[in-house]
Amino acid sequence: MIRLAWKYLWSSPLTTALNLLLLTLGLAAVTFVLRASAQVEAGLRRDLAGIDLVVGAKGSPMQIMLAGVFHLDAPTGNIPLATLELLKRQPLVAQAVPLSLGDSFRGYRIVGTTPDYVGLYGATLGQGALWTRPMQAVLGAEVARASGLKIGDRFAGSHGLAEGGGAHGEHPFEVVGVLAESGSVLDRLVLTDLASVWEVHEAHHAGAAHEEADEARETTLILVRYRSPLAAVMLPRWVNAQDGLQSAAPALETARLMRLVGAGTEVLRGFGIVLLAAAGLSVWVALLHAVRARQGDLAMLRMLGAPASRVAALIALEALLLAGLAAVLGLAAGHGLVAVLERLLAERQSLRLGPLGVSEAEWLVPLLACGLALLAAAWPAWRAYRLDVTSLLQAPR
Amino acid sequence: MLAWQGLSHHYAGAEAPIRYADFTLGAGRHLLLRGASGSGKSTLLALLAGLLRVQQGELSVAGSGLAGMSPRALDAWRGATLGVVPQRLHLSEALTVAENLALPALAAGQGADPGRAAELLAALDVAGLAARRPHQLSVGQAQRVALARALMRRPRLLLADEPSASLDDEHTLHMLALLLDAAEREGCTLVIASHDARVVDALNARQDVAEVML
Numbered sequence: 001m002i003r004l005a006w007k008y009l010w011s012s013p014l015t016t017a018l019n020l021l022l023l024t025l026g027l028a029a030v031t032f033v034l035r036a037s038a039q040v041e042a043g044l045r046r047d048l049a050g051i052d053l054v055v056g057a058k059g060s061p062m063q064i065m066l067a068g069v070f071h072l073d074a075p076t077g078n079i080p081l082a083t084l085e086l087l088k089r090q091p092l093v094a095q096a097v098p099l100s101l102g103d104s105f106r107g108y109r110i111v112g113t114t115p116d117y118v119g120l121y122g123a124t125l126g127q128g129a130l131w132t133r134p135m136q137a138v139l140g141a142e143v144a145r146a147s148g149l150k151i152g153d154r155f156a157g158s159h160g161l162a163e164g165g166g167a168h169g170e171h172p173f174e175v176v177g178v179l180a181e182s183g184s185v186l187d188r189l190v191l192t193d194l195a196s197v198w199e200v201h202e203a204h205h206a207g208a209a210h211e212e213a214d215e216a217r218e219t220t221l222i223l224v225r226y227r228s229p230l231a232a233v234m235l236p237r238w239v240n241a242q243d244g245l246q247s248a249a250p251a252l253e254t255a256r257l258m259r260l261v262g263a264g265t266e267v268l269r270g271f272g273i274v275l276l277a278a279a280g281l282s283v284w285v286a287l288l289h290a291v292r293a294r295q296g297d298l299a300m301l302r303m304l305g306a307p308a309s310r311v312a313a314l315i316a317l318e319a320l321l322l323a324g325l326a327a328v329l330g331l332a333a334g335h336g337l338v339a340v341l342e343r344l345l346a347e348r349q350s351l352r353l354g355p356l357g358v359s360e361a362e363w364l365v366p367l368l369a370c371g372l373a374l375l376a377a378a379w380p381a382w383r384a385y386r387l388d389v390t391s392l393l394q395a396p397r
Numbered sequence: 398m399l400a401w402q403g404l405s406h407h408y409a410g411a412e413a414p415i416r417y418a419d420f421t422l423g424a425g426r427h428l429l430l431r432g433a434s435g436s437g438k439s440t441l442l443a444l445l446a447g448l449l450r451v452q453q454g455e456l457s458v459a460g461s462g463l464a465g466m467s468p469r470a471l472d473a474w475r476g477a478t479l480g481v482v483p484q485r486l487h488l489s490e491a492l493t494v495a496e497n498l499a500l501p502a503l504a505a506g507q508g509a510d511p512g513r514a515a516e517l518l519a520a521l522d523v524a525g526l527a528a529r530r531p532h533q534l535s536v537g538q539a540q541r542v543a544l545a546r547a548l549m550r551r552p553r554l555l556l557a558d559e560p561s562a563s564l565d566d567e568h569t570l571h572m573l574a575l576l577l578d579a580a581e582r583e584g585c586t587l588v589i590a591s592h593d594a595r596v597v598d599a600l601n602a603r604q605d606v607a608e609v610m611l
Binding site: 008294300302304306 | 443476487503
């Protein structure tokens, strides 16, 4: 039966190819939306790494979250380093990690921080060791791969977070370690001691001789982990009440971000559904035409002893074979599109998608294809089931 | 081999049922069904083929009483007992000759029997056409292939509906010879429905053919 259905399916190759194309495009769009949104969410969740709050200078919480957690936006400004001690003294705070931003290396951000930042992501060293003094740098796996820098090499950062800023050639960093690939934001960062950033910038702004007092020093952002859930209620309010400080809860901001991104995915999903509806209609017309064109063949099958249900099943099987093929091609095309998206994001040093794998929602794609095929085949199959065998076998047509 | 008593069929909306005079066909004989359009010939063929359920009377074909059989049982019976060469041959253009010959087994939910197909094609002098499509066959070759398809499951009753339709004299006689030879070789009863004088004359000349005029 399957072989016969396959033969019948391809007896009109152009119609079948068109239907296959329409179904495949629709299913690919749906696959892309399901997969890309699942992977973006997974990527965002992975980069959140248990960070409960980001504290920065007054400004947009979304901007603070994007700058502090995903390193995608410019920070809102600097905050006094004293804020770090202030936060650490809060009983509701389990951990506070400072991040000093301002420089970059070939588009990759140089982050002045403490080793606790590496611990937040559970990242491990691939080679070398963590920094022990200023102007030592540990490269993320992607930075090391892209730059070709090895342990012992020296490089100069550029002023600003994007490529093209003035170089800090007189203050080179020495590579002392390379992190193993973690799939997190750390892969595309250059980590160094907090003091490195002060050293470079104090020299940049006021000459090498100038050194600021500790109490006048600044950092850019502070990542906070709560000690208790109660902190989620108390701490943001406390931070926002402080002069010049703004808190951003990554979980809330990420949800808001996903809602914003969601509008785009809804459009794409709608487009996929329209394509599928068109494909379903096209399959329906094609099968109806096939039943009409092949009614002699179908009547002959009935004459040869096939029950009406078997003849109807043959029509449904044709639709299911088409749907199965379209589901395979649609899934492959959807995966391919996500891979292209991933490459584009990587080229722009933007957000990384979560790990690959078949997401649970993707099982919907073959189910959707088969459901659509059966829906499109229902009426033609019924026509085949009700075929008037006697008249067809007698009258020449 | 073939018998009906008190057989009649009433179509919904028709004024009166079609009634058939009782008839019995003995073993080893063949049957010619004659009748003009509207005489009930098509209905009797459909009843013999198990395509219509017996509403009234008794109809026995190859030892099976068809009255009371369910549609599903009739389908199974038709596949196992009956071979049909329809007026229009209905060879599937989507399939090769070999694949067309696999259809009877497929219709019955069984595996193909390529050995039987090769044997029949050889017996009907069309060996070597197995890979061709129906449109690549001549009229005579197509008739042989249709006959081979009808014989695939070793039917006990071979039913040919207007086998001479749109054939010239030579092809008509040739087709009749093929049907009679095949029925003899396969040991099955042949039922030919025709109103073609050439067919009637040819069959009336034979001692082993009974005639029912409707």
